[in-house]
Amino acid sequence: MRILVIGATGYIGHRVSAALARAGHTVLGLTRDTTSSAARDLLVNEVEPVKGDFADPDSWRGYLDGTDAVIHFLMDMDDPISTDRRLFAELAASQERLGRRHHLVYTTGVSCYGRTGLALMDENTPGNPESPLGFRFLLEKELAAGTLAHTVVRPGFVYGGPATTSLSGQWFAAAEVGEAVFYGDTSKHYSWVHVDDLAEAYVRILDNPAAVDGGVFVIADDQPLKLLDVQRLALRAAGYVGEITFEPAEAGGLMQVAADQDELVSSVKAHRLLGWRPRHVSFTDNPVQHYRAWKASRTSA
Template identity: 30%
Template sequence: MRVFVTGASGWIGSAVTAELLAEGHEVVGLARSDASAAAIAEAGASTVRGGLDELDVLRTSADKSDAVIHLGFNHDFGDMAGAWRTERAAVQTFVDTLEGSERPLLLASGVAGLTPGRVATERDASTQVGPESMRGGAEHLALSYADRGVRSVGLRFAPTVHGQGDHGFVAVLAGIARTTGVSGYVGDGANRWPAVHRLDAARLVRLALERAPAGSVVHAVGEEGVAARDIAEAIGQGLGVATAAIEEAQAAEHFGWIGRFFALDTPASSTITRELLGWAPTRPGLLDDLAAGYYTS
């Protein structure tokens, strides 16, 4: 297939691009900057210049492709409402363009916070509905077109997509521990974070492109939930600093913006995904990557 990929030069998107190319698909990646365009070209894919707010570019690129994989997102923490509006408009453009064609639209979302305190499954519907909700309610919007000729698939990623070179949540936690001299966890640290290796996630996206039916949701989750205390202890050991409990009232002061996320108990299952797609994660787990020093050396 000729696949239009947003976020093709990003942490997950670059792995997805490589996976698709290795399996014989053609990739056209959206590139906002010269650096992104160069990275996509170096991977062996074609590029189209533009951003997620350039709807004519998105429309034309989707129309010329056999499938769309939407992994890009404007991570503007200073204007999240604006980022959500951009996401909503981009996904609306994709579904309008693909409507009636039966072509695939795969789009990224997440499992974090989906069902706090219990294991989330693919059968749990997103609670984010409507343009004013998180990410503009994009997953709900896309899936609503499954009976309108769009093979829409929700790609729900674990909050930690790990591997060598990751600069996400765990890298932020390691940076805080390095700065403060304490690798902390909130409360008793029993709350759980799902995780998945970047290359396992990329393979899942490719399998979903090839096999997932319209209206389905898949979970890119390799580990159902790694205890926050275990993560903190691994970071502390890697950095040679103390591991300590941080009271919930002090979490914001110690961790900053990531504190409320790190305190979530948000386990998630991928059993349905594995059965649907024959996907079996084979790469190292999060604690293995921490032990390898990818976040602390």
């Protein structure tokens, strides 16, 4: 397949692009700067960097010709609803123009659920519309009501590798400057997934996209980890021996507010329909290894 990845130079997008290339696909990685170190890393992984700005469809519309699938990882923090709707519209227009369908793999996340009051959530759990990220479930529904071939992926909290935008990476960075902060409810639990296990889920979806057209998949390792315990392990792995400062979620910004509750999910559907199971049991198995990977990525950058 020929696949366009929007957000290919990002933390998750890079690993997914590389995994798809290893699986034998032709992968185009959209990037604003094809000369950047991140773009060069794509080339090393046999992914072709192509110049374009997601906010400007004129810059990437031409790549849709001959493309079998599009994977979308970006979230425009300035106007996330309009930019994603623009993507849907461009794909629909391309479908009409070319007379062929592109399979969209649309990435949201478990924090979109918000406060549901449920101990365990899955693909059928309705999100709380009052969640700061609840609009992403609205966009999922718009996809389901339209004509685009698509699959939705809702990852758990991602760790592993460079951990660029991972909470674990934030904790490692905080440990090195000696300013560890925990935001929000200290009793909350999260589901996690290693970035390479997550990448494997995308590979399996695009092995036979027609079989999962219209499907939604939660992808996580199903370990019910207390967030504060995970943070302490991460800080210790990075050599931090100080105290943790506790702040309200609001002090950490929108994403901390959106995730200030239990976010435990079941991936039984992915096990059953995709044959997917995580190879990495848990972040807690080897936090020192994850710290070293994060540290090495910063050194090489």
